Amino acid sequence: ITALAARDAVYLTGGPEYDVPLGRRDGLNFVTANATIANLIPPFANASTILTSLATKNFDATDAVALSGAHTIGRGHCTSFTARLYPNQDTTMDKTFANNLKGVCPTKDSNNTTIMNIRSPNKFDNKYYVDLMNRQGLFTSDQDLYTDGRTRGIVTSFAVNQSLFFEKFVDAMIKMGQLNVLTGTRGEIRANCSVRNSDNSFLSTGVEMGEIGLAQS
Template sequence: MDETFANDLKSICPSNTTNSTTVNDIRSPNKFDNNYYVDLVNRQGLFTSDQELYTDSRTREIVESFAADETLFFESFVRGMIKMGQLSLLTGKQGEIRANCSVRNSDNQYLVTVVEEEVEEVWSELK
C-alpha cells in the first residue's frame, strides 16, 4: 500500500473501535469512471482483496488496461452488466450458497465429507 495513502487511512480510522468511514475511490468518489483502477495501479486500493487484482499476475493486465483506457472499461462494464441481466435467478432448492465461492458444494470434497459425517451422526442418534 502506498505510504501516504496508508497514513491518510490511519488518520481517518485511528483505532479499530472508530465508526469513521472513507471512500473507495480517492480520485473521484462521486463519479462513475475508471479511477478505481488508477487507484489500484498506484497502490491505493482500499481493500486488500481489491488491491490483489493489480498484484496478481493473472489480473494485473486487466487492471492496467482499465486504468489506461476508460472507454475500454465502460465497454467491458456494459458487456458484463448485460450478461448479469441474462442470468436466471435460482430460488429454493435450485440454487446454493457456496461454502467456497470457487467450488460448487457438490464438488467440494471437504464439505461433502463433513456433511456425510454429520448425516451419519444424526442418523445414528435417531436409531
C-alpha cells in the same frame, strides 16, 4: 428494478448508458439477507477467491475486474480494511495513503467510513484502476487485482482506456442481470413486486392469464 436503478446510478454519475434486458419472471420466494451476503465478495478476499467465486457463475477474469470497477464511487467502512493498517501496514498499500487512512480510522474497530476512490470519488470513471496501480486500493479485494498476475494486465488496460472499461463493465452488468433467469412456468409475473401473487387469490390466476392487463415484457 434493482438492475434499472443500478444502470441509472451509473449513468447519472458519469458512467456509460446502456439498455437493461427486461422481462424476467419473479421468483416464488424472497431472497434472505444471509443468502444475499453469501453471494457477495468480501472486502478481505484475494484475487484467487474472487476469480473462483465468480467462475461458478460463468464470469471470467475480465468480468471480475470490470465489475470491481463499480468501486469507483461509494464509501467503505473502516472495519472492511483496517486489518490492512493494524497492527502492521499491508506492504501492498502506499505509505502515504495508509497514513491518511489511519487518520480516518484511528483504531481497528472504528465505525467511520471513507471514499473508495481518492481521485474522483463522486464520478463513475476509470480512476479506480489508476488508484490500484498506485497501491491506493481500499480493500484487499481491490488491490489484489493489481497484485495478482492473472488480473494485473486487465487493471492496467482499464486504467489507460476508459472506453474499454465502460464496454466491459456494461457486458458484465448485462451478464449478471441474466443469472438464474426463470423460464416457462417457473416463477410468476407479480402484480406487486413486493407481494407474491399466491398471497392474493384474485391475482394468482389473473396475472398469469393476462386478464388484468399486465405487461409481460
